[in-house]
Amino acid sequence: MESAVPPTERARYAVAGARANVAATLGSQPRGDVNRNNAFAGLLFLSILIALAGLLALLIQAGVEGAPAISTNLLTEPPSTIDTANAGFRPALIGSVMMIVFVIVLIVPLGVGSAIYLEEYADGTKWWNRIIELNIQNLAAVPSIIYGILGLGLIVRGPLSLGFILLAGAITLALLVLPVVIIAAREAIRAVPPSIREGSLALGATQWQTIRRQVLPAAIPGVATGVILAVSRALGETAPLLLVGATVFVTFDPTPLEGNYSALPVQIFQYATRPQEDFQTLAAAGIMLMLVVLIAMNSVAIWLRNRYEQKW
């Protein structure tokens, strides 16, 4: 290090002067800039707090109020209007799980298929494809109660006439979340770089081989994340189910193709509309139960995304 110092006194002064200049510049950030920076960061943090405040209030309220009713009874016991101490959500929970299974079975092939068509085959310059795209975007924003009316007119009665059964509820929910799945799957497919498709096609692969062996495997994490988030939404929907038959107070385990059924949010709604204190407690406990299920599902989605996400 010493050897790098120039030999003459004059040069030494020059170097010292230059270094002092650099040091002064580096350390001279104006005070105002620092303050503005901090103020802005504070504002951003505040907006997160406000966003989280609602969720936090719900958690605390439901947690405090529902605490007395939280027990395994929630999972194992049917609802009751007489024995509130032992009442639970068993039929509703089973109904929700069954519906989720049906919803997944319906939305994965339909959603992924539509997304593949729109991303890989459709010619975006043609007007009919543009109308399809626009409609899917719009469908994702249609209020869920509208889907309830559709389910009632099309599935419960009307052409399909399935009646007020669990499968009708599942189909309605699948229709409701399908646009979300299509949009998520399209984004996942679009995130696969074109160079991968070119590499595959340049080897003499057909378009279908390229999609099947290269694009879809690379898009699976994104598709799976989208499906889980869509299912979380389906799980929380109440309004359309009220119209397609899930209103009744079910005390037995539901079956998919016949008889009445219920779902978690509908059951919570049932309890919450009753004036007695005990039912309010049960409703709060139900909210906690549903939050646990939702957090579990979203955690799986996040885990999937982090575990399999491809960095290009």
Add this chain to the structure above:
Amino acid sequence: MTRDDQRTQKSTDQDNGAKAGSPTLAIQARHDDGPPRSTEKVFELKELSVSYGDNLAVKDISMDVFHKNITALIGPSGCGKSTLIRCLNRMNDLVPSARVEGQLLYHGQDLYGPKVDPVQVRKMIGMVFQKPNPFPKSIYDNIAFGPRILGMKGDMDEIVERALRRGAIWDEVKDRLQDNAFGMSGGQQQRLCIARCIAVEPDVILMDEPCSALDPISTGKIEDLMMELKENYSIVIVTHNMQQAARVSDRTAFLIVELTADEKSRWGEIVEYDETEKIFTNPSDPRTEDYVTGKVG
């Protein structure tokens, strides 16, 4: 028609002979030890024009590409080199607005004929891209993908090893064949892509600026590899690097950007196509001389 067939047949025989290691075919001389001897034409371009929508990209390209030669396309940015090379294996079909006019013969057959299936074309004419594009899979699966989808017979392990050896990368990856290809360096990825292309045993390898994303050492390795591959394959390479064209290619085509008078539209045209040595030492067109001597571009 029969003549075309014979020609194709002949080329196949030559390929088989060479791939089996038979010395019957004279190895193509480099440009600095005499003129290229092969006269077998792989591609014949006859007034080929490509446009995207209403925009002309290249205009009236006429040139012959010879068998087991390295043919380089050089020229400034925007002169349509990449557009041109992408016509040769019909990768331009992927751009809906692309339109090709004129004639492109591959061993005498019209590549844009009505009965030609682009998928079959790409089986015979492979392509290596500017940016290495390994699949997000293991090194082994990257190589095995092509042979698997084409239903190639034989032991897959052997096919993979042979392709990696020919791609001059076997020694570097033989102990980690199951690792993800994304963990390799850029130069290794590009040689993997070349090996992947060789694995399906094409007739021609198209390379679209294969070294532009690589450091000089990796570039040198790929150039060495190209010289080796030339014994078995015809290679067409687009390059920005004139030294590279001078080092590896037998013949060089120089393209330029032409502008309309109002400078509103631009397209690429071929200025000169000749033996590489001639292009770089004694070009017939002053524009070529200006470009290769670095006066313009």
